[in-house]
Amino acid sequence: MPQNDITILGAGLVGSLLGSFIRSEGFGVDVYEMRSDPRTIECKGGRSINLALSHRGIRALKMAGVYADIKDQLIPMKGRRMHDLNGQLYTQSYGQADQHINSVSRNGLNKVLINHAEQRGVNFHFGYKCTDINLEKTSITFQNGEEVTSNVIFGSDGAYSMLRQKMEYTDRFNFQQHYIEHGYKELRMEAKNGDFAMEPNYLHIWPRGNFMLIALPNPDSSFTCTLFFPFEGPLSFQTLQSASDVDDFFKNYFPDVIELIPDYIEQFQKNTASSLVTIRTKPWHYHNSLLIGDAGHAIVPFYGQGMNAGFEDCRLLLEWGKELNFDWNKVLPYFSQHRKKDADAIADLALNNFIEMRDHVADERFLNIKKVEARLQEAYPDHWLPLYSMVTFSDLPYSEAMRIGQLQRQVMNGLSDGFDPKKVELAPLMEQFNSLMQDAH
């Protein structure tokens, strides 16, 4: 049986970046991917077309020396552009003037990462579907009959990870897969006269209470729109079946979208709805194998952090690996133990952010709180960083960001009804916040 040094299952975003990192430390790395090489065949599948790349992801890409290769393909999004029922637009910045998140093509980024890893000596094996894993022997069997053993296996094989499936049947392995009531369906908004049909440097949102439509720009001047919508219930994917149902729905809820996606009925009826899952496991390792990225902690997409968290996993694994001299017997449990609380935190934050996006972003009190928070950040830049900024524009552990965010919310909940965001006195708010922070320690 061939013997690998390090085996990575899955050549997606996390697996490819992880390969580069580990190879850079001198290890032999083989990556096995069930799908075909995305560089030769257009990748299809139930996954989203574009993603939001932000600080945590960028930091990891820079550390791997691959950021320069993808930089030109990014489209900055400075904030949220909300569309109300009348087609009126409201803008809410994500952070300070120079801060933005970036729309990036999943497939485009994947190709760049694979090229980068391959150039550095990582061996990629496409079309290798794993059919069995022996965790005790750290060996893998593929559908083509080939078998390999390895010193270490990393499972970056996504939310439906085969490695995790094997771990599930080991004793005392905690596991949860939870689907939300909503699914998503993508619709393509073509370029108009060769240019973006809407302002490209924003993440567009049509918040509609229990559901929402969003749109992210693509490099070809199109937008990918995604409808997050209940699977079942009075107004749901289940009830919107006929062309006239769909037509009514768009006319009622997204009237300004109709002329921008002329074939919205056809697309809605043709494209399938996909489900949204949160995965939690504890631990992430067993013997010489470790789950990483979605395989251990898939999250819903509402904080735009799934990929960023996976890339941060890779960075931390490398940093902690260096600290522990790449003694994998130590690195695997260390990672499993120290990263877990942050994966749990971003899972919770992502679930909560759905409610914020679909519902609160159109709420006056919510918008006024955001304004007060922006003033606080300006007045006390070292002491008040809004939760969104801590998550998106900082390296603060997610669990720490969540904890501080809860204290901030406590302070903001104390604002009286109908407060004027421009006149609220900031000093007492800061005092209360500082006092809460001290109590917590």
Next chain:
Amino acid sequence: MPQNDITILGAGLVGSLLGSFIRSEGFGVDVYEMRSDPRTIECKGGRSINLALSHRGIRALKMAGVYADIKDQLIPMKGRRMHDLNGQLYTQSYGQADQHINSVSRNGLNKVLINHAEQRGVNFHFGYKCTDINLEKTSITFQNGEEVTSNVIFGSDGAYSMLRQKMEYTDRFNFQQHYIEHGYKELRMEAKNGDFAMEPNYLHIWPRGNFMLIALPNPDSSFTCTLFFPFEGPLSFQTLQSASDVDDFFKNYFPDVIELIPDYIEQFQKNTASSLVTIRTKPWHYHNSLLIGDAGHAIVPFYGQGMNAGFEDCRLLLEWGKELNFDWNKVLPYFSQHRKKDADAIADLALNNFIEMRDHVADERFLNIKKVEARLQEAYPDHWLPLYSMVTFSDLPYSEAMRIGQLQRQVMNGLSDGFDPKKVELAPLMEQFNSLMQDAH
């Protein structure tokens, strides 16, 4: 491919009883069991030797007409008999004078249930290990190569259910397996001069804060003792390895057990520690298949309700089946939807009861609250039933019992420090409780 009417996976306690019930309605029933026939071979395995049978289980056994066959094998347990560090004993009744739970041999009860079902025309197939299930076709493949299709499959195949494993990979199937930090190890306390070594009509408990030992009587005048103990940590299965470690541990924590189990060191070192899992899934059905008992909702053993809940599942399935004219397309989703909240409730109650048993039963305030509750029950028998009684001696849905129990606890939490359980005025407590009950509606 042979075609069954109703197929049941697993001939354990729930599968055998379910077989009787469904057969009694005129359906053809085939039960497939991985293990050998427990009537011909002594059953071994990681499962507990005896169990506590109480009202819900008895009601289902009576309804199936099998209670008379097992009645003589039951050993009543009237309450908890607590052993303190000095070997002093304290007794706490489970309910009123005529109320008790019953120690029963798992294996003995299983044999009775299989005989009963077989006599009524259920076909049992032992040594049939299921290797694959096609949920869409409702077909099962066994290790011996045989295949069957069925109109309906019931999965009563326990906490590590194969049917559930298949359901896990269907879209939008919520699933959680959670192991507690504690495991259990069984020790046998032999009869002494042909009689029980301790008072048999109690469930004995040695509560020790973070861990505990319990003992249930067996028909051969022995006791099965079970140590619930952390797997890891300063004082844990991991740290108690050498004979002298075990010896010190028993001398420190269970001094009165030493002379009753002379070979405690040998047994402790020989017997393995098993893990304790809670399983939750939603839904419990897919297409024409349904999970029942532990397969859908395995719980920890601390409320003595795992088997009782499984038997109650069978009774409800039969009753709801009758109401729906055994239209399985309706019965399966109906059961899945209506029983779920109660399975969740008993899972939570069982986890909480571990803390009560190992820690609070030795606490003075806790014992005094129990005394006040007993007085309340006596004074207001139709309006105050303690939580333990609602769970153990009534048919109230578990979720309802939990809800009422929470309101009761709220009332009891209001008792001042150092209250005298004999002098507390009852009427104001009842008034507060009734008001909380009204608010909740």
